[in-house]
Amino acid sequence: MKTKISIFIQNFLRYRHLLVELVGRDIKIKYRRSTLGVFWTLLNPLLMMAVLSVVFSNLFKFDIENFPLYLLSGQVVFTFFSDATTSAMSAILDNASLIKKIYLPKYIFVISRVLSSTINLFASFTALLLVMVITRAELHYTMILVFIPFIFLVAITMGVGLFIGAITVRFRDIMHFYSIFTTVLMYLTPIIYPMSILPGWIKYVVLINPLTNIVTMVRDVMFYNSLPSLLGILIGFVESVIAMALGLWVFYKNQDTFILNI
C-alpha cells in the first residue's frame, strides 16, 4: 500500500507540468478570439445576476435582504459545480486520441477540467466581492473563512467529476441526461428562494443536497457575520471525503477499460 501511494505521488509530480499546460490550454481556448477575453468570467455572473434579480424581485417577492447578493452567492457556487462536473464528464472522451496513444495518468484530464473551472470560480467570486462593495454591503472579518466551504466545494466537485467522467465512458446516455439532473439540482439548492418558503418534506430533500450546506456556509460568513456552524463543517468534511473516495475508487476500477470503450 505504502509503495503504491509513493508511486502515485511520484507519478503525479512527474506530470504536474502537464496539468499546468492542460489548464492553460482550457482557458486559452475558452476565450480565444473573444474581445473581452477572461473578463467574461467576471461579467457572466454579473449579467446573470442582473437578469435574475430583475425577474425575481418583480415577479416573485421573497423576503430577503439584499436579494442580488443572496442570488449571486448561490449562483457562484452552483455554476461552479455544474460547469466543472459537466466538463469533467467529457474529459476522458474528449482526450480519447491521446489516451489511445500515450501513457498518461488518466485522472489528469478530469483534474485539469475541474481546476480550470476553479479558476473561473475565483473570477466569479471576485464579481461577488465587487457587487458587495458597490451595493455598500457590510464587510465582515468572517469573510476570510470563506475558504472553508470553497475547499469542500472543490473536493466534492472533484469526486463527482471523477465518478461521472469514468462512468460516462461506458454509458454515453449520461451526457444527455446530465443537464436535466443539474436543472433539478439547481431547484433543490436555495439559490433564488429562501429556505423558509419550503414546505415540509421538500425542505428535507433540499437539506440533504450537499450544495445547500455549502451555500449556507458561504452566506453565513460573507453576509451574516457568523461563523460556519460546526455541524456544517463536519457534514461538509464527511461529504468531501466520501465524494473523493468514491470518485477515485470508481475511476481506478474503470480506468483500464477506458481504452476499450473510447
Next chain:
Amino acid sequence: MDNKDTIISIKNVYIKFNLASERIDNFKEYLIKTIKRQVSYDEFWALKDISFDVKRGDSVGLIGVNGSGKSTILKIIAGVLKPTKGSVYVGGSVAPLIELGAGFDIDLTARENVFLNGALLGHTRPEMEGFYDEIVEFSELHDFMDVPVKNFSSGMVARLGFSIATIGHPDILICDEILAVGDAKFQEKCMVRIHQLMNEGTTILFVSHSIEQVMDVCNKAVWINKGHLKMMGDSKEVGEIYRDSLKSHETDDSFDVIENDE
C-alpha cells in the same frame, strides 16, 4: 532484471479483446442484459503467447500483415494497453511516435502545441524552451509557429510532431508508420535523425510496411502473424523470409483474422 542490458522484456503476453456481438451503449440495455445474462462477447485474442526481449541500443522492426498485432504490441510497450495475461518490463522513458501529432490541439498555435506536446512527453516548460529553437529549426516551420495547427497541412503536422518527439534523449522511441507522411526530403531528414538517435544509444521500435525501410533501419526484426510470434532474429534474415512468404501467398488471408479465431 537479471540482464541489465535488457530494456524491454515481454513474457508470455496475451491480449484479449471482447468484441461485443451487439453494441450496448446505454445503461438500461446493459442492466436488462446483465439481469438476463445475455451480455455476450466474441472473444478475440489479438496477441497469443508473445515473448521477446529487446537489448538497449537495439533497433527492432516489427513486421507482419495488417491486423497481425504489431500496433497492439507497441501499445503494450507504451503502457497504453495492459496485457490480459503475461508481464511486460520497460526500463526507460518511452517517446511514442504513434501517429504524429496525436497530441496536438488544433485550436492552439504551433508554438503553444510545442509546449503542450512536450509536457505530454514529460518535459517541463524550461526544458522545452531550451529545445524550442531546435524544434523550429528541424521542422522548418519558422514562419508558421504562430499559426493555429488546424491551418496546417498534414505534412506540416507530421514535421512538427516528429521534431518534438525526437528531442531530448528518449530511451525508447516508438515509430509506427510515421514515415508514410511528409515529402521525400523530410523523410530522409527523419531517417538521419533516427540513425543519429540510434548512435546515441536510443532503442528504436519500428513498424513499417516497407520491408526495405525495416532492413535499412533495424538490426533485429520480429515477425508477428495473427497474434503469434512467428520469427525473431536478424532483420535481414527475417525480412527476406517475410518477403518471400508474401510472394508465395499472393492471395493474402490477412483480413480473416477476426472471423476464424477460436
